[in-house]
Amino acid sequence: MNSPQPTFSFELFPPKTPEGLTKLSVSIDQMNAVGPEYFSVTYGAGGSTRDCTFAALDLLLAKGIAAAPHLACIGSSRDQIRAILDRYRAQGIRRLVALRGDLPSGMGLGAAGDFRYANELVSFIRQETGDHFRLEVAAYPEVHPQAANADQDLANFQRKVEAGADAAITQYFYNADAYFAFVDRCAARGIQIPIQPGIMPITNFSQLARFSDACGAEIPRWLRKRLEALGDDIEAIRALGHEVVLNLCRRLLEGGAPGLHFYSMNQAGPVLRLWRDLRLPGAEGL
Numbered sequence: 001m002n003s004p005q006p007t008f009s010f011e012l013f014p015p016k017t018p019e020g021l022t023k024l025s026v027s028i029d030q031m032n033a034v035g036p037e038y039f040s041v042t043y044g045a046g047g048s049t050r051d052c053t054f055a056a057l058d059l060l061l062a063k064g065i066a067a068a069p070h071l072a073c074i075g076s077s078r079d080q081i082r083a084i085l086d087r088y089r090a091q092g093i094r095r096l097v098a099l100r101g102d103l104p105s106g107m108g109l110g111a112a113g114d115f116r117y118a119n120e121l122v123s124f125i126r127q128e129t130g131d132h133f134r135l136e137v138a139a140y141p142e143v144h145p146q147a148a149n150a151d152q153d154l155a156n157f158q159r160k161v162e163a164g165a166d167a168a169i170t171q172y173f174y175n176a177d178a179y180f181a182f183v184d185r186c187a188a189r190g191i192q193i194p195i196q197p198g199i200m201p202i203t204n205f206s207q208l209a210r211f212s213d214a215c216g217a218e219i220p221r222w223l224r225k226r227l228e229a230l231g232d233d234i235e236a237i238r239a240l241g242h243e244v245v246l247n248l249c250r251r252l253l254e255g256g257a258p259g260l261h262f263y264s265m266n267q268a269g270p271v272l273r274l275w276r277d278l279r280l281p282g283a284e285g286l
């Protein structure tokens, strides 16, 4: 069901300051040296990071690197989304990550805009731009935190596929079985698109625990306990995190995952260590 050639990509978030952008430029050069398929750039729902996302994309495009902007629809009108699609088309962008997004706190439901769910965005993009963009959507092997239940979440994932998604990137997870079970359940429903595992390196336990609570990703108890025991020993946390995530990546690739999408958090070091130890294409110079 999955494409035979695995692909590897990096995700960035858009810095808010010119100094942040300068630092990002250095990280991009380091990561780009291994030849990823593309870099994706996140986007704050309601347009909250729009100009910063544009700036990070412009930086990638100026370097001649394939860029895939994320586009979150909640809080936006059709006209606003259309204007962004026009801009991306004019820039020669061919890949998007189409999302609902979460409204920033403080933006009430009244600001929900013209789209309720990501499947509506996927339909809209197809209607407006045909097959111009390759569309990636989000998938949740451990179930989206707002889903009524796992079956409905899967049915909602299928809506995005039927609306025209070409591929999916998962929320991060540390339990390979959750991924394989999700892929099997998709196959049983006839969902054929590649489902790329999203890989989050472990470098800072308290930050990861906060993120994970918010997005519904589970840190297994044994891992949480081992990380907690390391207290503030950053080096030891990084070493354990590297070993655990490396083993996860190996299992995923051996089990047939169609590649990996690394959540770089704009830091080249942790993702390039994984790249090197996985001996992915381009790792020779690391």
Ligand code: FAD
Residues within 6 Å of the ligand: 041, 042, 043, 044, 045, 070, 071, 072, 097, 098, 099, 100, 101, 102, 116, 117, 118, 119, 137, 138, 139, 144, 145, 146, 147, 148, 152, 153, 154, 156, 157, 159, 160, 169, 170, 171, 172, 198
């Ligand atoms: P949807 O697919 O719309 O699902 C949202 C919820 O609604 C789920 O519980 C689903 O089961 C339910 N649902 C879906 N469709 C329907 C329907 N038709 N009827 C009833 N219920 C439905 N957020 C950002 O703001 N910016 C980003 O750049 C960003 N990048 C991300 C990248 C990846 C790879 C991932 C996995 C997530 C990313 N997110 C980002 C977070 C994402 O926006 C949130 O998880 C958000 O809550 C859901 O977005 P979605 O596109 O998965 O929504």
